[in-house]
Amino acid sequence: xxxxxxxxxxxxxxxxxxxxxxxxxxxxxxxxxxxxxxxxxxxxxxxxxxxxxxxxxxxxxxxxxxxxxxxxxxxxxxxxxxxxxxxxxxxxxxxxxxxxxxxxxxxxxxxxxxxxxxxxxxxxxxxxxxxxxxxxxxxxxxxxxxxxxxxxxxxxxxxxxxxxxxxxxxxxxxxxxxxxxxxxxxxxxxxxxxxxxxxxxxxxxxxxxxxxxxxxxxxxxxxxxxxxxxxxxxxxxxxxxxxxxxxxxxxxxxxxxxxxxxxxxxxxxxxxxxxxxxxxxx
Amino acid sequence: xxxxxxxxxxxxxxxxxxxxxxxxxxxxxxxxxxxxxxxxxxxxxxxxxxxxxxxxxxxxxxxxxxxxxxxxxxxxxxxxxxxxxxxxxxxxxxxxxxxxxxxxxxxxxxxxxxxxxxxxxxxxxxxxxxxxxxxxxxxxxxxxxxxxxxxxxxxxxxxxxxxxxxxxxxxxxxxxxxxxxxxxxxxxxxxxxxxxxxxxxxxxxxxxxxxxxxxxxxxxxxxxxxxxxxxxxxxxxxxxxxxxxxxxxxxxxxxxxxxxxxxxxxxxxxxxxxxxxxxxxxxxxxxxxxxxxxxxxxxxxxxxxxxxxxxxxxxxxxxxxxxxxxxxxxxxxx
Numbered sequence: 001x002x003x004x005x006x007x008x009x010x011x012x013x014x015x016x017x018x019x020x021x022x023x024x025x026x027x028x029x030x031x032x033x034x035x036x037x038x039x040x041x042x043x044x045x046x047x048x049x050x051x052x053x054x055x056x057x058x059x060x061x062x063x064x065x066x067x068x069x070x071x072x073x074x075x076x077x078x079x080x081x082x083x084x085x086x087x088x089x090x091x092x093x094x095x096x097x098x099x100x101x102x103x104x105x106x107x108x109x110x111x112x113x114x115x116x117x118x119x120x121x122x123x124x125x126x127x128x129x130x131x132x133x134x135x136x137x138x139x140x141x142x143x144x145x146x147x148x149x150x151x152x153x154x155x156x157x158x159x160x161x162x163x164x165x166x167x168x169x170x171x172x173x174x175x176x177x178x179x180x181x182x183x184x185x186x187x188x189x190x191x192x193x194x195x196x197x198x199x200x201x202x203x204x205x206x207x208x209x210x211x212x213x214x215x216x217x218x219x220x221x222x223x224x225x226x227x228x229x230x231x232x233x234x235x236x237x238x239x240x241x242x243x244x245x246x247x248x249x250x251x252x253x254x255x256x257x258x259x260x261x262x263x264x265x266x267x268x269x270x271x272x273x274x275x276x277x278x279x280x281x282x
Numbered sequence: 283x284x285x286x287x288x289x290x291x292x293x294x295x296x297x298x299x300x301x302x303x304x305x306x307x308x309x310x311x312x313x314x315x316x317x318x319x320x321x322x323x324x325x326x327x328x329x330x331x332x333x334x335x336x337x338x339x340x341x342x343x344x345x346x347x348x349x350x351x352x353x354x355x356x357x358x359x360x361x362x363x364x365x366x367x368x369x370x371x372x373x374x375x376x377x378x379x380x381x382x383x384x385x386x387x388x389x390x391x392x393x394x395x396x397x398x399x400x401x402x403x404x405x406x407x408x409x410x411x412x413x414x415x416x417x418x419x420x421x422x423x424x425x426x427x428x429x430x431x432x433x434x435x436x437x438x439x440x441x442x443x444x445x446x447x448x449x450x451x452x453x454x455x456x457x458x459x460x461x462x463x464x465x466x467x468x469x470x471x472x473x474x475x476x477x478x479x480x481x482x483x484x485x486x487x488x489x490x491x492x493x494x495x496x497x498x499x500x501x502x503x504x505x506x507x508x509x510x511x512x513x514x515x516x517x518x519x520x521x522x523x524x525x526x527x528x529x530x531x532x533x534x535x536x537x538x539x540x541x542x543x544x545x546x547x548x549x550x551x552x553x554x555x556x557x558x559x560x561x562x563x564x565x566x567x568x569x570x571x572x573x574x575x576x577x578x579x580x581x582x583x584x585x586x587x588x589x590x591x592x593x594x595x596x597x598x599x600x601x602x603x604x605x606x607x608x609x610x611x612x613x614x615x616x
Contacts, residue, residue: 012498016392023389024406027470030421031413033431037424050424051434093322096315104312112320119327121577123527125546126566129553130330130337133344153326159319178304184311213414216533220554232414246424253417260412268405275471276478 031257038062038250045247062251069242070252071226075234078144079212082230085148086211087204090155094203095196098162099188103174120156128220135221142224150221151211158203161277165199166192202274205267209260231256337563344559355564365565368545371457375528375544378461379521382469387514389469390476391502404477408470419534422463426450426535453541460531460542472517479510515584522580523573545569 037045039054041061067073101109131150140146169192177187215232222228225236235256238249264271300306338355342348359365389407393400413421425431426449433446449459487505496504507514529546532538538547545565553562 016397019389020392020397020403023385023469024403027407027410027466029435030425030431030466031409034421034424049434050430093319097319100312100315104308106312112316115323115328119323121523121573122327122331122570123523123529123546123573125527125529125550126569127327127330127334129549129559129562129566130334131326132554133333133337133559134325134330136344149322150326153322184307188311188315209412213412215414215416216530232416235414235416235420238420246427249420250424253420256417257413260414261409264405264409264412268401272408272474272478275474 034250034253037247038254040247042245042247045245050246062247063255066238066248066252067255069248070234070237071229072231072234072252072255075229075231078228079231081144082148082151083208083211086151087208089148089152090158090207091200091204093152094155094158095162095193095200096188098159098166099192101159102163102166103171116156116159125216128217132220141221142228144222144228147218147221147228150217151214155207158207161199161203161274162196164277165196169195201267202270202277205263205270206274209263209271212259231259334563334566337560338567340560341558342560343557348560351560355560356568358561359564359568364543364548365545366568368543368548369526369569371542371544372525372528374457374461375464375525376522378465379525382465382472383514383517383521385465386469386472387476390473390480391506393473394477394480394506404470404474408474410467411471413467415530415534418463418467418530422459422531422535423450426459450536451540456536456540456542460535463531463535464528475513475517476510479513480506483509518584519577519580522576526569526573526576 033050036053037050039057039059039062040048041055041059044055101113135141135146135150138146140150173191173195174187177191182190213232215230215235218230218233219236222230222233225233235249235252238245238252242248295303301310339350339352340348341351341354393404397403410418428448429443432449433443436446437443447455450456483505487509488501491501491505527546528544529550532542532544532547533550536542538544538551543551546569549562549565549569552558552565
């Protein structure tokens with residue numbers, strides 16, 4: 001190796017790590033600055049620069065206040081109810097649909113797949129103009145049940161994850177079930193469903209994060225913020241008179257993203273693989 | 283016995299018998315399993331889709347009388363400055379998404395090879411994707427406020443506060459600031475997708491390339507790029523349609539003030555604040571049309587581009603094999 005090549009190699013390594021560190025810094029800076037501010041008292045917040053570290057990392061007053069002011073206990077209860085119902089329903093609905101689409105040949109199979117695919121192309125915000133009208137006529141505005149039903153709607157990515165998974169399960173399993181005289185329901189619930197568990201975990205994590213973070217529909221359909229706050233919409237409390245108390249707001253923001261952070265740290269692998277498998281097919 | 287049975291004409295089965303048979307069960311299961319998802323799909327996607335078309339010809343609110351106005355709403359969409367003109371802003375978002383894709387591709391390539399602490403870097407850069415939109419709104423309002431986070435960091439780098447613009451108020455820069463938040467939120471997710479695609483490349487290809495003495499850049503150009511082109515195409519298409527329908531950053535950070543109102547922010551305002559449902563529906567329909575046309579054009583374009591690229595690939599692969607064969611022959615000769 002010549003000297004130049006050696007220098008080139010080290011410059012390459014330096015650039016590689018420099019860019020990684022730089023962009024990681026860019027990615028975490030906004031969140032970290034929020035964490036710093038969330039631990040500051042009112043006077044500290046007013047008198048020091050935002051990037052100066054707080055005096056005490058044990059000052060949880062802002063978190064307590066934000067939690068109470070934004071009615072977050074109720075919000076967490078609502079979000080949990082919504083999350084559990086949506087995940088349960090959409091798992092059942094999604095796996096069943098994927099089972100039928102993958103295992104049965106019938107006219108219209110391709111059409112149904114395409115209908116779901118096409119639906120994913122429509123930008124959600126554009127559709128809400130008319131969806132709102134339908135929700136209104138169904139009496140689903142300010143109704144937790146109505147909101148849950150709407151959230152269970154089209155979810156192409158998880159359906160495609162399931163279909164892909166079913167493709168890899170040999171049909172000989174079904175056939176042996178049929179020979180033993182099992183009904184299709186039994187075959188699905190007793191034989192196949194346990195085998196798609198990994199796919200269910202993956203798509204539940206993705207769907208769960210999406211549902212937990214959904215604020216546009218929640219804001220539109222659960223308008224009564226006193227009765228039906230979700231974690232995402234409860235942050236709206238800080239729009240208005242509290243709008244400049246950033247130490248409080250930051251605390252609220254941090255509380256709201258803690259669950260996502262915990263899920264992320266514990267289920268990193270599933271999140272990555274779920275995203276990838278969903279995208280390649282979708 | 284068998285002869286007699288075969289000769290007897292087939293008896294028609296009663297409905298109950300049919301229902302108990304395999305065929306009957308099959309139909310039964312299919313109906314039971316598909317009715318709910320199809321109903322949901324119909325009620326929350328295709329019914330509103332059809333209704334929206336209908337609404338766009340009326341002058342109406344959500345409640346109350348409706349008046350048929352023909353194509354007037356569509357004319358308004360093109361005449362009002364706040365409607366169609368807002369599409370100009372999507373250019374910012376398009377440029378942003380190009381930056382985002384290139385950045386994601388670069389970082390994904392770097393992270394696909396052995397890197398110390400790769401998982402941590404990946405985690406840091408991906409996490410913004412998991413933060414909810416409204417929290418992002420607050421985080422960046424705070425981030426961009428005069429004298430706050432961004433200004434402080436820039437001052438560390440030697441900038442003077444007086445020379446820095448008001449990131450969210452100054453009309454020459456506020457759209458760029460907003461696009462920045464969108465890039466910040468999604469580049470990690472793009473990167474993870476690309477890493478997944480790169481990882482699925484057969485590692486023997488890299489070894490073959492090393493034997494050929496290909497450097498990193500050549501490896502990227504001839505191995506990585508061709509094998510992940512599907513996912514890149516997909517992302518390019520999604521990011522262009524996504525730019526046309528940009529909504530979240532201005533909606534949560536500036537509420538569309540100071541010239542940051544994108545098409546959908548304006549539409550949302552018209553639909554839900556001014557309650558001009560007909561006009562908003564017309565806006566939605568117009569944009570959907572544009573999105574379809576753009577998608578089809580892109581599909582055709584990429585089909586054409588990649589078709590020629592694939593031919594090239596084949597040639598390259600053939601050359602590579604020849605080279606390998608020659609190398610093996612030489613080794614065997616020694």
